[in-house]
Amino acid sequence: MSLNPRRVGKGLAVSAGAFVLFGVVTGLIPNDFYVRMVSRTPLDYLFLTLTAGLLGVYSVQRVPEGRGSDDGVAALGTVGGILAFGCPVCNAVLLAAFSSSALMTYFDPLRPVVGVVAVVVLGGLVYYRRSLACESCRPRPQSE
Template identity: 60%
Template sequence: MTERGTLRSIQSDRRAMGWGTAAAAGVFLLFGLVTGLIPNPLYVRMVPRTPVDYLFLTLTALLAGVYAAQRLATEVADPELEDDGANNEDRLAVGGLVGGFLAVGCPVCNVALLALFGSSALMTYFDPLRPALGALSVLILAGLIYVRHRRSCPACAR
């Protein structure tokens, strides 16, 4: 690789890391503020905060940042790697983020869920499933990162 190519690679890696960090911080702040895990005067959470909520909030944000950085870095490094499969991966990533949001959110405070199911049904059936939903969303995001890494790193695929 030429000196110019190396410089371009370093700059694209820094750019990817910057966007990944911004994505992680953005997801953490947005999800944290909207769900009341980060206390704020605009939103009062009806269900108590638990350490598991903070765990899934942190993991979802970190994995979203890693996915964003990895996506940008591989896109810049080798545009041919990005094919129609990337759209499916992005859909799965969005699904993982939505699952992560629902896992850390207050079930009674979610207007859409409340209108569809009612508060007693949400607390009886949905609230106990939130940790499983959080684990599933983390697995989806981690799996996407793993698959993208294996595909973009020929030496790793052996």
């Protein structure tokens, strides 16, 4: 498979953009707009990097004609990634549904599990789309 420099550039741009955007809005990249209330961990940075990298790879993959879109699965993996590396107390949706003490007691210890599931979902999707692309590249046997 040959790499198209334009597509590689697009993937790198999507990865870098996702890394910066998600890093700023979750406070992993220190900034003046948002102050993170939960300490940063190396796992947070790992899940941020993996989520952004897999989104970049996903964005440049082509799917054969007639195949459905997997964007819903990609969105699910992305949301899972954000929940894994985001500050649980700072998430307004989670905070509206649960109290901050419940989030820190029950959800915060599960964030690494959520991160692993999100990375597996995104990685599995990238692998699946890669196998679809490989099937479409193979020459079809001609009937005699």
